[in-house]
Amino acid sequence: MANIKKEKDKDKEKEIKTLEDVVTHYCPGCGHGIVHRLVADAIDRLGIREKTIGIAPIGCSVLIYNYLNVDFQEVPHGRAPAAATGIKRAQPDKVVFTYQGDGDLASIGTAEIVHAANRGENITTIFINNAIYGMTGGQMAPTTLLDQKTTTSPYGRNSTSAGFPLKVCELLSSLDGVAYLERVSVSSPKNVVKAKRVIKHAFEVQLANKGFSLVEVLSQCPMNWRMSPIDSVKWVDDVMSKTFPLKKFKDTERVRS
Amino acid sequence: MVKFENKKDKCKGCGLCIEFCPEGVLEFSSELNSVGYYPVKVIDISNCKACKFCELICPDSTIKVFKQ
Amino acid sequence: MGEKQLFKGNEAIAEAAIRAGCRYYFGYPITPQNEIPEYMSRRMPKIGGVFLQAESEIAAINMVFGAGGSGVRAMTTTSSPGMSLMQEGISYLAGAEIPCVIVNVVRGGPGLGGIQPAQSDYFQATKGGGHGDYHCLVLGPSTLQELVEFVFLAFDLADKYRNPVIILTDGVMGQMMEPVEFPPEVDILKLSPKEWATTGAKGRKKIILKSLYLDPLELENHNLHLQEKYNSMQEEIKWEEMNTKDCDLLLVAYGTAARVSKKAIEVAKEKNLSLGIFRPITLYPFPYVQLKEVVKKGKVKKILVVEMNMGQMIEDVKLAIEGLVPVEFYGRTGGVMPVVDEIIEKAESMLKVNTLKGVM
Numbered sequence: 001m002a003n004i005k006k007e008k009d010k011d012k013e014k015e016i017k018t019l020e021d022v023v024t025h026y027c028p029g030c031g032h033g034i035v036h037r038l039v040a041d042a043i044d045r046l047g048i049r050e051k052t053i054g055i056a057p058i059g060c061s062v063l064i065y066n067y068l069n070v071d072f073q074e075v076p077h078g079r080a081p082a083a084a085t086g087i088k089r090a091q092p093d094k095v096v097f098t099y100q101g102d103g104d105l106a107s108i109g110t111a112e113i114v115h116a117a118n119r120g121e122n123i124t125t126i127f128i129n130n131a132i133y134g135m136t137g138g139q140m141a142p143t144t145l146l147d148q149k150t151t152t153s154p155y156g157r158n159s160t161s162a163g164f165p166l167k168v169c170e171l172l173s174s175l176d177g178v179a180y181l182e183r184v185s186v187s188s189p190k191n192v193v194k195a196k197r198v199i200k201h202a203f204e205v206q207l208a209n210k211g212f213s214l215v216e217v218l219s220q221c222p223m224n225w226r227m228s229p230i231d232s233v234k235w236v237d238d239v240m241s242k243t244f245p246l247k248k249f250k251d252t253e254r255v256r257s
Numbered sequence: 258m259v260k261f262e263n264k265k266d267k268c269k270g271c272g273l274c275i276e277f278c279p280e281g282v283l284e285f286s287s288e289l290n291s292v293g294y295y296p297v298k299v300i301d302i303s304n305c306k307a308c309k310f311c312e313l314i315c316p317d318s319t320i321k322v323f324k325q
Numbered sequence: 326m327g328e329k330q331l332f333k334g335n336e337a338i339a340e341a342a343i344r345a346g347c348r349y350y351f352g353y354p355i356t357p358q359n360e361i362p363e364y365m366s367r368r369m370p371k372i373g374g375v376f377l378q379a380e381s382e383i384a385a386i387n388m389v390f391g392a393g394g395s396g397v398r399a400m401t402t403t404s405s406p407g408m409s410l411m412q413e414g415i416s417y418l419a420g421a422e423i424p425c426v427i428v429n430v431v432r433g434g435p436g437l438g439g440i441q442p443a444q445s446d447y448f449q450a451t452k453g454g455g456h457g458d459y460h461c462l463v464l465g466p467s468t469l470q471e472l473v474e475f476v477f478l479a480f481d482l483a484d485k486y487r488n489p490v491i492i493l494t495d496g497v498m499g500q501m502m503e504p505v506e507f508p509p510e511v512d513i514l515k516l517s518p519k520e521w522a523t524t525g526a527k528g529r530k531k532i533i534l535k536s537l538y539l540d541p542l543e544l545e546n547h548n549l550h551l552q553e554k555y556n557s558m559q560e561e562i563k564w565e566e567m568n569t570k571d572c573d574l575l576l577v578a579y580g581t582a583a584r585v586s587k588k589a590i591e592v593a594k595e596k597n598l599s600l601g602i603f604r605p606i607t608l609y610p611f612p613y614v615q616l617k618e619v620v621k622k623g624k625v626k627k628i629l630v631v632e633m634n635m636g637q638m639i640e641d642v643k644l645a646i647e648g649l650v651p652v653e654f655y656g657r658t659g660g661v662m663p664v665v666d667e668i669i670e671k672a673e674s675m676l677k678v679n680t681l682k683g684v685m
Contacts, residue, residue: 019318021264023292026316029271033316050527055391056535065533071523073394074421074535076413079387082379086391086399087523089375090349094525112387115380189277189310222271229271 018043018052018069025063029229031219032061032128034186035195039099039126040068042200046207052095053087055080059101060134078109081116084123095206097124103133106142106166113172113214120177120211124202127168127214130221131240138224142166145243150224165243169216173249179211181249185218187236191246201251210252218244259305260323267319268296274311274320280304283311329504334469334494335360337505338428339368341476342400346511347426348374349399351388353381353407356440357496358430361402382407386414386427393418393425394534396522398480398513402428404496405438405446409454415489416455419551420536422521424483426476427461428492430499433659441660442496444580445634450493451609451641458548460555462490463608465579469503471606477508482561486554487521493608495633497581497662555610562615563606569619572601574672577616577642578631579605582663586631589668600672601625605638613645620649627675628652631663 019040026032043049052070056062058077065072075083080098088096105113105127116123132150133139139152143165147156157165169183180202184195195217202213218240220232227235261282268290274297275283282305286298297320299305307324332340339361342350350365362378369376375392379385385401392399403411408429418425431446433439448454450463462482466472472494479490523532538544565583568590569575578586583604590600603619605612619625627650630639636654643652655671657663 023267024317028269028294028316029273030316033318034314037318051525053395053523053525062537065531065535069526069531071526071531072533072535073391073523074417074533074537075387075390076417079383079390079414082384082387083391083394085377085384086349086351086388086393087395088391089377089388090392090395090397090399091524111380112384115384186314189308189313192313229273230276233273233276 016049016069018049020067020069022067024067026060027223029220029222029232030060031130031186031217031221034192035126035128035217035219036064036067038192038196038199039097041196042203043070045200046203048095048203048207051093052097053091055083055087055096055098057098057100057104059104061099061101061128062135064099078104078107079112080104081109081112081121081123081125085116085119085121088121088123092122095203097126097203099126099128101128101134102130102141102143106168114175117172117212117214118175118177120179122206122209122211124206125214126199127216128219129168129216129244130219131165132221132224134221134224143244145240167244169214169249172214177212178214178250179252180205180213182251183216183218183244183246183249185236185241185246187218187220187233216244218246258325259302259307260325261299261302261305262321262323263297264319265296265298266291267317268294269317270294270296271316273314273316277310277314279308279310280306329506331502332469332505333360333502334472334498334500335430336364337469337473338402338476339364341473341507342426343368343372343374344507344510345398345477345480346513346516347398347400347480348372348513349392349397350375350401351377351379351385351392351399352401353379353385353403355382355404355407357432357442357499358402358404358428360499361428382410383414386411386418389425390414390418390421390423393423394421394523396519396524400426400428402430404430404432405434408446408449412455415461416457416459417536418489419455419459419461420457421534422487423489423534424487425489426479426483426492427489428494431493431495439660440496442581443633443658443660444495444582445637445658446493447608447632447634447637450491451611459551460609462486462488462558462561464490464492465606465608466492466494466498467580467583467604469498469501469505472498473505473507477511484516486558488554493580495581559610561607562610562612564612564615565604565606566602566619568599568601569603569625570623572599573624573626574598574600574676575620575623575625575628576600576602576631576668577605577628577638578602579608579638582631582633585663585665586668589665589672592665593669593672596669598669598672598676608638611641611645613641616642616645617647617649620646625650629668629672629675630654631668632656633663634658
């Protein structure tokens with residue numbers, strides 16, 4: 001019994017892992033690193049690495065293709081769901097996912113995400129919401145909270161001139177094509193455990209051909225929030241999740257025809 | 258027996274593992290690593306209960322905790 | 326070849342694409358090319374292909390990126406305003422070297438313009454409407470038979486060079502009906518496999534289709550590689566000549582403007598006016614050398630460029646002949662068609678000026 005177990009462990013070690021063993025360019029404490037690992041875990045546990053194709057965003061995680069060992073395409077800002085649609089329609093047997101930030105998905109890419117979701121495209125979107133534009137230096141995002149200070153809302157976001165934080169899960173939950181929609185965070189070990197399960201489930205929804213799945217992950221951005229990593233995870237728990245509550249919005253049992 | 262492995266040259270010294278460790282097992286090292294940060298190190302492994310909170314929260318996937 | 330069939334231009338494009346092995350069409354309705362997505366929506370499901378009406382031209386070109394990057398023959402079609410929306414996507418397709426076919430059924434511009442035909446997207450197609458040092462191969466058909474053959478050619482060239490290919494046509498060709506013979510149908514299974522496509526990293530290293538090169542030397546190298554590719558495209562140059570050895574005045578025109586110009590040459594003969602035509606067929610790469618040769622070797626005194634715009638290809642003509650002879654322009658735009666009588670009138674006045682001044 002012990003020998004068989006050792007053999008299985010050896011095989012597992014030989015298996016190529018999805019998470020590349022490299023130093024990432026992300027800031028200390030950044031949520032991307034955690035989520036990359038959770039996505040890689042899901043792909044490994046489901047054994048789908050060799051048939052997974054990802055679409056990289058424009059944003060801090062533009063180099064995600066250096067950190068995950070799967071095929072990737074890089075398309076313009078916001079257009080990932082359209083490219084994912086093209087890939088999935090051309091190769092319906094493959095697993096296709098987009099990984100997008102709040103500028104990519106909720107600003108320039110609102111048409112693409114809404115329509116991919118509305119068509120019920122059988123793809124998975126991992127949406128990283130850090131309430132700010134990271135890569136370009138900390139400007140306001142559609143998801144920036146009211147009164148939150150950023151480099152383009154230096155006096156705090158004012159709803160009169162800049163509107164309100166955009167709630168993507170709430171927005172997409174009205175669409176029939178959406179099969180699975182949940183918001184999680186990675187601000188504590190307990191939340192990471194939950195997020196890990198949720199992300200795996202999103203890929204399972206795709207594998208079961210149920211329709212569009214999206215996981216919104218509230219992610220800390222210590223650098224642009226001008227906070228220490230510890231304070232930033234506290235801010236996600238204490239402040240951010242008041243505007244963006246962690247919950248499951250949709251999980252249909254329906255299988256697409 | 259708990260085995261704690263961390264790739265100290267991938268650690269960016271964010272301190273989240275130290276913050277979330279319920280047993281206070283971890284602290285910052287006083288020696289810089291090759292990427293210019295003070296990485297995490299174990300104070301006393303005998304206090305570790307292998308809860309794996311550190312492994313879960315690490316953004317750089319440097320930590321692996323084994324219960325042997 | 327098969328039998329001749331009467332086809333409307335737009336529908337001929339769609340049917341040709343399917344016979345050329347395209348099974349993935351992503352497009353958005355815009356006049357004057359709506360017959361193409363409509364035809365595709367009827368035909369594609371019947372042959373197990375994919376027709377998808379995208380939410381915008383921006384989405385459509387990115388769907389083409391995704392599908393093309395997966396190694397299949399994918400296309401989109403649009404008209405001028407939609408082509409503007411696609412520019413960023415085209416730049417990315419060129420940068421990541423993904424083959425695809427894009428048809429622009431040109432209408433009047435700028436802005437919303439009109440729905441009538443024009444040739445005012447020549448600059449956009451040949452000089453690159455998107456950012457960066459890139460080129461699409463651009464084909465300029467003049468008849469529906471050429472249009473149909475060029476759809477086949479476009480897919481082959483796209484695959485050969487791993488590059489987007491643009492077919493620059495116009496609303497006249499899109500809407501007119503002519504008999505066409507389709508080339509033999511392409512067997513998709515016999516197409517060479519695309520080793521560079523994102524099909525899942527099974528038994529191989531992962532493939533990344535990207536255009537980002539943060540290191541300056543790497544980006545420069547990538548651009549040098551692209552330029553090398555564009556230089557090698559010179560062997561695809563195509564053009565047509567008529568009466569170029571003996572003509573006094575050379576017309577240079579492409580597409581529908583060339584059709585009108587050819588008629589003008591016929592009519593001019595009756596008036597003892599010797600006109601010839603040089604018709605560029607590949608608009609990129611442009612037949613610079615070939616055009617200069619014609620002018621050097623012939624008796625051409627002047628060139629008249631005929632276009633359905635305010636003067637775009639004329640710049641390439643001037644570049645080509647490097648000042649050998651004077652170049653003038655006759656154009657109608659906004660959907661107003663160039664007419665034989667006006668071409669002849671202009672040619673006559675150009676040659677008269679010559680005679681009056683005694684310049685031969």
